[in-house]
Amino acid sequence: MKLSLRDVSLRFGGVRALDSVSFDVEPGTVHAVIGPNGAGKSSCFNAICGVYPVGGSVRLGDRELTGLPPHAIARLGVARAFQNIALGGADTVLDNLMVARHHLTRAGFVSTGLGLRRVRREEDRHRARVTEIAAFTGLDAVLRTPVAELSYGGRKRVEFARALAAEPRVLLLDEPVAGMTHHEKATTVALIRETRAVLGVAVVLVEHDMPLVMGLADRITVLDFGRVIADGPPAHVREHPEVLRAYLGAHS
Amino acid sequence: MSRLIELLAIGVSLGSIYALIAVGFAVIFKGTRVVNFAQGSLLLLGAYVVAALSPHTGFWPALGIGLGAGALGGLVLYWLVGLVPHGEHMTLSILTIGADVLLATELARRIGSRVMPTGDPWADGVWRVGGLVVPYSRTAALLSALLVIGLLFVVFKRTTWGVSWRSAAADPEVATLMGIRLRRVRAASWLIGGALATLAGLFLVAFPNTGVEPHTGLLALRAVPAVIIGGLDSPEGAVAGGIAVGVTETLVAGYADELGFLGQGAGDVTPYLLMILILLWRPSGLFGSKEAVRV
Amino acid sequence: MSRVMRTVGTVAALGVLVAMPFYLDAFWLQVGAFMMAAIIGAIGLTVLVGTAGQLSLAHAFFLAAGAYGYAFLAGEPGAGSAGTTLAGAGLPTPLAALLAVALAGGAGLAFSPVAGRLNGLYLGVASLGLVFLGQHVLFNARPVTGGFNGRSVPELSVFGFRLTGDEPELVLLGVPFGARERLWYVALACAVAGYVVAGRIVRGRPGRAMRLMRQNPIAAASMGVPLRRYRAGAFVLSAMYAGLAGILIALTARRIVPDYFGLVLSIEYLAMVVIGGLGSVRGAAVGAAFVTGLPLVLSHYGDDIGFLARPGEDGVDAATAVRMLYGAAIVAFVIGSAQQARKAQKARKGTPNAITITMDRARRALPGGARRRLQRQGR
Numbered sequence: 001m002k003l004s005l006r007d008v009s010l011r012f013g014g015v016r017a018l019d020s021v022s023f024d025v026e027p028g029t030v031h032a033v034i035g036p037n038g039a040g041k042s043s044c045f046n047a048i049c050g051v052y053p054v055g056g057s058v059r060l061g062d063r064e065l066t067g068l069p070p071h072a073i074a075r076l077g078v079a080r081a082f083q084n085i086a087l088g089g090a091d092t093v094l095d096n097l098m099v100a101r102h103h104l105t106r107a108g109f110v111s112t113g114l115g116l117r118r119v120r121r122e123e124d125r126h127r128a129r130v131t132e133i134a135a136f137t138g139l140d141a142v143l144r145t146p147v148a149e150l151s152y153g154g155r156k157r158v159e160f161a162r163a164l165a166a167e168p169r170v171l172l173l174d175e176p177v178a179g180m181t182h183h184e185k186a187t188t189v190a191l192i193r194e195t196r197a198v199l200g201v202a203v204v205l206v207e208h209d210m211p212l213v214m215g216l217a218d219r220i221t222v223l224d225f226g227r228v229i230a231d232g233p234p235a236h237v238r239e240h241p242e243v244l245r246a247y248l249g250a251h252s
Numbered sequence: 253m254s255r256l257i258e259l260l261a262i263g264v265s266l267g268s269i270y271a272l273i274a275v276g277f278a279v280i281f282k283g284t285r286v287v288n289f290a291q292g293s294l295l296l297l298g299a300y301v302v303a304a305l306s307p308h309t310g311f312w313p314a315l316g317i318g319l320g321a322g323a324l325g326g327l328v329l330y331w332l333v334g335l336v337p338h339g340e341h342m343t344l345s346i347l348t349i350g351a352d353v354l355l356a357t358e359l360a361r362r363i364g365s366r367v368m369p370t371g372d373p374w375a376d377g378v379w380r381v382g383g384l385v386v387p388y389s390r391t392a393a394l395l396s397a398l399l400v401i402g403l404l405f406v407v408f409k410r411t412t413w414g415v416s417w418r419s420a421a422a423d424p425e426v427a428t429l430m431g432i433r434l435r436r437v438r439a440a441s442w443l444i445g446g447a448l449a450t451l452a453g454l455f456l457v458a459f460p461n462t463g464v465e466p467h468t469g470l471l472a473l474r475a476v477p478a479v480i481i482g483g484l485d486s487p488e489g490a491v492a493g494g495i496a497v498g499v500t501e502t503l504v505a506g507y508a509d510e511l512g513f514l515g516q517g518a519g520d521v522t523p524y525l526l527m528i529l530i531l532l533w534r535p536s537g538l539f540g541s542k543e544a545v546r547v
Numbered sequence: 548m549s550r551v552m553r554t555v556g557t558v559a560a561l562g563v564l565v566a567m568p569f570y571l572d573a574f575w576l577q578v579g580a581f582m583m584a585a586i587i588g589a590i591g592l593t594v595l596v597g598t599a600g601q602l603s604l605a606h607a608f609f610l611a612a613g614a615y616g617y618a619f620l621a622g623e624p625g626a627g628s629a630g631t632t633l634a635g636a637g638l639p640t641p642l643a644a645l646l647a648v649a650l651a652g653g654a655g656l657a658f659s660p661v662a663g664r665l666n667g668l669y670l671g672v673a674s675l676g677l678v679f680l681g682q683h684v685l686f687n688a689r690p691v692t693g694g695f696n697g698r699s700v701p702e703l704s705v706f707g708f709r710l711t712g713d714e715p716e717l718v719l720l721g722v723p724f725g726a727r728e729r730l731w732y733v734a735l736a737c738a739v740a741g742y743v744v745a746g747r748i749v750r751g752r753p754g755r756a757m758r759l760m761r762q763n764p765i766a767a768a769s770m771g772v773p774l775r776r777y778r779a780g781a782f783v784l785s786a787m788y789a790g791l792a793g794i795l796i797a798l799t800a801r802r803i804v805p806d807y808f809g810l811v812l813s814i815e816y817l818a819m820v821v822i823g824g825l826g827s828v829r830g831a832a833v834g835a836a837f838v839t840g841l842p843l844v845l846s847h848y849g850d851d852i853g854f855l856a857r858p859g860e861d862g863v864d865a866a867t868a869v870r871m872l873y874g875a876a877i878v879a880f881v882i883g884s885a886q887q888a889r890k891a892q893k894a895r896k897g898t899p900n901a902i903t904i905t906m907d908r909a910r911r912a913l914p915g916g917a918r919r920r921l922q923r924q925g926r
Contacts, residue, residue, distance in 0.1 A: 049769050074771035086766035088759050099755045103771030109780055112751035113744035119751065166770065287668050332878065336885040342602050342667045343881055346821055349814060350877025357870040361863065473810075476675050484669065515687030524676035528661060531673055535664045 001027055001061040001077070001169045003202050008047050008056035010040075010226075017043040019226040020056065025170065025219075028200040030192065032213045035223035036246055041206040042083065044223070045172050048204070049073055049080055060170060075103040077169035081159045081176055083206075089148035093139055093158055096147055097130045100165035130165055137161040137191060153184035160188065164195065170202045171195065177209060185209075189216060214238065222246070254383045259506040260499060265390035267498020268397035269455045273475035274482065274490035275401055276448035280326075282421045282485045283441025287345040290329055290352035291449050292472030296359050296464070298322030298450025299457050303368035303464045311371045315454065319447050325355070326446025330439050352469075360466035369463035376459045389458035400451065401491060404444070408487070417441070421485075474501070474520075477527035483540020492539065497523040564735055568728040569720065576727040577799060578843045582836045583734035584795035587741040589819040589835035590828055591788020596817070597826025598749055599781035600761025601662070602671025606816045608681035609651045609786040611808035613793025614700075616647030618803060619691050621701040627693045634690040640703045644794050651790025652783050659779035666764060666778070678810050685805035697804035700797040702726070703733065711798045734795050738832075741788060745828045748784070757781060758826070815839075818873040821880050842869040 003025040010018040018040045025031040033041050047054040050070040058065040065073050079100065087096050105126055107119040134140045139161055142150060147158055160176055176192070177185045189212060196203055207213050213220065213234075220237045222230040230240040237243055273291060280288045288294075302311075302318035309317070329351055333344050374388035408414040420427040420437040428434055449472065456471050457464050478497045482489025504511060505519025514522070530538065568576060588610060595601050621643035622635030638646070655662070658677065665673055685692045692698060702712035709715075709726070710733050717724040748754055757777055760767040768774055797803050819838045823830025845865040863871075 051765055070768035071771050071773040074769055080769045082766060086763040088762050091758060095755050099759050099770050102756055105752055107752045109748055109753050109784055112753055113748050115747050287672055335882045339885055345668055347878055347881040350874050353874030354871055357867055357874060361867050476672055480672055521679050521683040524679045527676050531661050
């Protein structure tokens with residue numbers, strides 16, 4: 001399903017974090033959002049997720065996301081992997097992935113407390129599915145390990161897997177390889193490619209690693225001071241004078 | 253009518269005492285994001301030290317030492333909180349509850365069944381102006397609160413130190429990068445909170461009350477609706493909240509006969525009712541910063 | 548610990564608890580009933596504070612709602628102490644108990660517009676209000692509560708069989724089964740049920756959602772967890788647990804007075820869950836047994852323990868000693884668990900990466916069927 005942003009604006013006091021940003025993300029593609037520090041990349045994610053109330057319109061297919069609370073947006077199929085790891089540290093990898101199934105499952109306080117058979121079946125079914133996703137992301141060996149005991153790269157991977165476990169239509173990846181070793185980076189890039197190919201989801205990627213973005217993205221939107229300064233395929237964006245100026249600080 | 257004016261005058265002066273406690277809460281919360289539930293026992297500690305020393309040293313030296321004791325108490329709490337690195341704010345606040353139980357129990361044991369007067373110079377004197385009766389002690393409370401809180405706000409707004417305190421409260425990480433020593437600034441918040449509590453304690457036990465009792469510390473909890481009404485992270489709001497609580501309490505107690513349906517001692521609890529009503533209307537208080545995040 | 552060992556341990560512990568009334572005297576049975584009541588209350592609080600991360604100092608209020616709710620609903624109208632006239636619904640006692648739990652939950656639900664919107668600390672501060680308002684009502688609503696002197700609590704009975712009384716007479720294996728013995732089993736059954744239910748919730752879907760909500764509310768919301776509903780849900784759940792605990796306290800004490808349901812009681816419950824480790828159901832049970840049992844035992848054997856003063860004497864009496872002890876326990880456990888966590892983290896730094904899995908391995912682990920299922924995004 002296509003994700004479209006139209007004239008999305010967000011202000012913090014006098015600062016314009018986003019200034020009528022518009023772009024479209026096609027299903028089955030990786031769409032990178034890049035820009036210098038403070039250009040509004042993370043604000044963009046927060047706007048899509050409904051964390052901040054924004055002006056303009058964010059749509060998924062023909063559903064309007066603007067104005068919905070974050071959990072309702074998640075329910076419609078938008079999942080996010082956080083830049084600074086936001087996992088439950090003491091919980092196991094399995095439990096962390098199971099949280100992502102929240103909107104696909106129904107067991108409430110009462111039925112869980114009573115241990116109804118319906119609840120146990122649901123739990124088994126989703127645990128099996130989560131185990132598959134863990135295998136897909138190479139986490140099957142550590143399913144029962146508390147997240148806090150994993151390495152940084154490992155936790156980053158769980159962050160990615162959790163977003164995937166939500167069965168998203170749109171996958172938001174906020175610097176998924178930041179701080180990773182070279183080897184871990186390569187694995188994650190392969191995973192993102194695989195996700196695009198196998199699942200056909202729309203991937204929105206915020207990343208600082210330029211060679212990686214140029215190699216991976218199908219389309220790139222460049223933000224600077226909250227505005228879109230370029231939008232297009234990597235080859236096009238790479239040559240764009242505004243982009244060169246924003247990145248290199250060259251005066252035209 | 254004159255009764256209403258008298259009640260308002262007393263309410264505002266009582267409110268100024270609550271404001272002192274509430275500003276202490278708010279300064280500590282804004283500075284370190286911890287709710288100091290031990291504010292009550294700090295208040296009791298300061299008042300107890302003043303009352304215990306004043307027969308020997310006279311009132312003013314005792315007050316000085318008492319303020320020091322309250323401030324030191326605040327510092328000790330800060331040190332305790334510092335033993336929990338990267339602690340959740342909720343856990344840290346629970347820690348202060350434990351410290352409160354410890355300190356309050358020990359002080360209550362020392363005080364025993366006594367009522368200890370602080371020997372303050374206002375004693376039981378009252379102003380009588382055109383049928384209005386207001387105790388000296390309450391006038392002193394109002395003036396002291398105005399002076400101290402006013403001074404504090406000037407320091408926050410105008411001095412370099414105040415600027416560093418505010419920026420540390422707003423964004424600790426950036427403040428550190430700017431070369432502000434976080435530990436000092438934070439310790440100062442607790443120190444100020446402790447001293448303010450002591451001052452409030454002094455006036456709380458003064459006339460029409462008779463002295464320090466084991467349960468004096470519980471009075472600090474009256475300031476809780478004040479900070480919530482004003483907004484936990486707003487010292488300015490704490491002043492407004494304090495006055496609102498003082499006036500509400502005094503009015504409801506003053507018109508107890510007319511408000512009989514509220515039950516005995518309704519004055520003591522209406523502030524809490526007011527607090528809950530205001531929370532329903534504005535979850536972050538009247539002056540508190542609304543969290544931008546919609547969660 | 549293996550599964551078998553754990554099962555054996557659980558069965559053994561239950562066996563001991565079931566056998567207790569045959570060996571303990573009335574005092575210890577009463578201590579036990581109070582402990583089990585507190586265990587239920589503490590389990591409710593640890594789910595709210597530890598799992599959902601919502602601080603509450605209002606627990607005493609909901610304990611009172613259960614206790615007084617039961618006493619009123621089950622009680623017959625009549626003369627109370629000090630010339631008051633008591634009202635009472637006179638319902639069958641098991642029904643009254645159920646309704647009292649519902650009443651406590653309803654009180655929690657009524658507060659949920661506040662409880663759902665405030666996070667963590669704010670709720671802790673705001674919930675103070677409920678304790679004071681609650682106590683005010685207890686003192687003043689005399690026809691319902693009996694006012695300052697409180698009201699007595701009807702025994703729980705089913706078809707004339709007193710579950711917490713002495714009639715009809717009953718002797719098992721030569722041991723007379725009176726009120727204390729029967730109450731023990733009622734309390735034990737409630738505690739075990741409360742323990743099992745809370746354990747399931749904490750391990751299951753609601754528990755996972757609440758734990759993430761406590762640690763990172765934005766992440767939880769972005770994963771589809773409706774925060775307000777869970778905050779309110781946890782609050783209502785803990786209120787119902789407190790209600791049940793309140794009923795058992797009322798049945799054990801046989802008379803309830805408003806003074807008991809004050810802020811100190813809320814703080815005692817907080818001490819229980821902190822001592823047991825926030826969010827741990829088992830820990831809450833241990834903490835509750837400790838905090839409840841200790842003062843009862845100390846005051847019972849106070850004369851035999853040398854260093855404690857009698858009430859009225861100089862020095863530290865039992866009540867003071869206990870308060871200091873759990874005040875210190877809160878401080879010590881908060882600091883202790885933080886230091887422990889830090890040490891564990893330091894120790895971890897030396898260990899090699901837990902993930903050394905290559906993409907190849909991940910691919911091999913993915914059979915064709917799984918791949919197709921991934922494509923279907925099966926729910």
